[in-house]
Amino acid sequence: MxxxxxxxxxxxxxxxxxxxxxxxxxxxxxxxxxxxxxxxxxxxxxxxxxxxxxxxxxxxxxxxxxxxxxxxxxxxxxxxxxxxxxxxxxxxxxxxxxxxxxxxxxxxxxxxxxxxxxxxxxxxxxxxxxxxxxxxxxxxxxxxxxxxxxxxxxxxxxxxxxxxxxxxxxxxxxFSVSEQPDFRTWLWIHFIMDAGLLTQGLAVGGQARLVASREAVKQSVLLVREMIPLVQARGGTPGRGAALISRVPAELLGFLLHRLLAGKNLYSFIMEEVERTGHMTRESAGLYARDVLAEARRIGFPMPRLASLETVFAL
Ligand SMILES: NC(=O)C1=CN([C@@H]2O[C@H](COP(=O)(O)OP(=O)(O)OC[C@H]3O[C@@H](n4cnc5c(N)ncnc54)[C@H](OP(=O)(O)O)[C@@H]3O)[C@@H](O)[C@H]2O)C=CC1
Ligand SMILES: CC(C)(CO)C(=O)C(=O)O
Known part of the structure; x- marks a missing residue:
């Protein structure tokens, strides 16, 4: 080809x-x-x-x-x-x-x-x-x-x-291919997960610090949790994964996500390289939260937790 x-x-x-x-x-x-x-x-x-x-x-x-x-x-x-x-x-x-x-x-x-x-x-x-x-x-x-x-x-x-x-x-x-029938919702959920992690990373002074702190990772989970209903309000249909993020205690989710991000695995290696190479600038990392908040405001959807961090990701 x-x-x-x-x-x-x-x-x-x-x-x-x-x-x-x-x-x-x-x-x-x-x-x-x-x-x-x-x-x-x-x-x-x-x-x-x-x-x-x-x-x-x-x-x-x-x-x-x-x-x-x-x-x-x-x-x-x-x-x-x-x-x-x-x-x-x-x-x-x-x-x-x-x-x-x-x-x-x-x-x-x-x-x-x-x-x-x-x-x-x-x-x-x-x-x-x-x-x-x-x-x-x-x-x-x-x-x-x-x-x-x-x-x-x-x-x-x-x-x-x-x-x-x-x-x-x-x-x-x-490669193996994981097929997601409702890819529109999948893309939006992935985007808000990026937004949660990147925003909390900015709030604590970098992704390396985020990964080092179970509390900071938990805070990023809470940000994502707040964003899930926005995906629904836009007509997305979040599935079981999103339901878990919404219902499982944030402490436990923070613990599990922290293990993934801080553990010795290929995913955490890749994320370290994203950080180490400076691939994401403050401006590009903040864009995710700026876009989510702009959409929330456009449709009149309250997002107090994300809005409270606006100084962290505003231009
Ligand atoms: N990097 C990562 O770790 C991951 C990235 N992604 C996603 O994958 C996508 C791509 O990311 P990534 O590869 O990191 O981004 P990069 O910024 O590394 O690459 C984007 C490339 O596209 C080029 N480009 C953009 N617009 C044009 C245009 N109009 N004409 C010609 N070239 C253009 C840019 O060129 P120029 O520099 O000239 O603008 C740049 O080379 C994004 O959606 C990202 O969120 C997903 C998972 C992980
Ligand atoms: C790694 C990151 C946040 C930055 O390029 C990304 O784009 C993704 O995982 O979707």
Missing amino acids: KILMFGRGTIATLYGWALEKAGHEVEFYVRPGRAATLGSLVDLQIRDGRARRGAAVVQHWPITLREELTARHDYDLIVLSVNHDQLDNAIGFLSPRVGDATVLMFGNVWAEPSAVVSRLPGDQVVWAFPGGGGGFTGSTLRGGVLKNIFMGFCEGSNRTERYQTVRALFKDAG
Whole structure:
């Protein structure tokens, strides 16, 4: 398969590498003028959750950057993994250039998913979310991929041939796919979990401090708990996981989440690399809470706990 990763960001590079290793032809679209600065080599210092014990990968990886994309391209798949506030712009650029490619939406979304992709041909859009992460320092990529990725359906999308092809692409590359039928709600719940953790991280002076404190992790659970009804108010249908967050004592949830975040596992390693590389600035981390609070205010939904931390995440 011929694959275009949109941008040469963290997720695009991690999964571009994994897909190229699985035998596909992978290229990166970067903004005009960026190829020379980015260079055609990435230093990978990552861990691969598909291998035993998340084996380390240290490799100089030559990549192909493209600064141009016309509608007459021959890519089978375009992987769109940009920050949620960059989606509108990226899709505006892509919409007249999609051609016959499948577009894989592969990152955070907080707006209405069907509205986000409304300028793309609906039957060419497939939804997924990465199970990996990290960040760049210069041309060195630190982080990793978990074995699992998430896929699912938003309004108007379903188990089409294109969906099956993308699913098979990842499975054949050694990933396991966790299928979430109501992907719209899944994306929103994931987003508020990011918002809770990132906001509390900002409140205590960084994700490393958050992870070191069971109390701070518990506070992030309370933030997420407050946000779940907002997802419902927007028409989402939070399932069992969200019900657990709402009902299980925060002390216990804080304890369990703290164990996951502070434990020696690939997920906590990846989150440490996000922090260590400075991938999230104060501004980008605060964006999650700003967007959640803006939506709450837009629909008149009270969110006192989050609002009380506004000075922490305001611009
Ligand atoms: N990093 C992580 O640990 C994780 C990230 N995610 C999610 O995955 C998504 C991608 O994140 P991540 O890879 O970290 O983000 P990055 O900021 O690392 O990468 C985004 C890339 O997209 C490029 N880009 C954005 N808009 C355009 C455009 N219009 N034209 C050309 N290039 C563009 C950016 O280029 P430029 O620099 O020129 O703007 C940048 O290279 C996000 O939704 C994020 O929340 C999910 C799990 C973990
Ligand atoms: C790691 C983080 C918060 C930042 O990129 C992220 O985007 C995610 O896990 O969804």
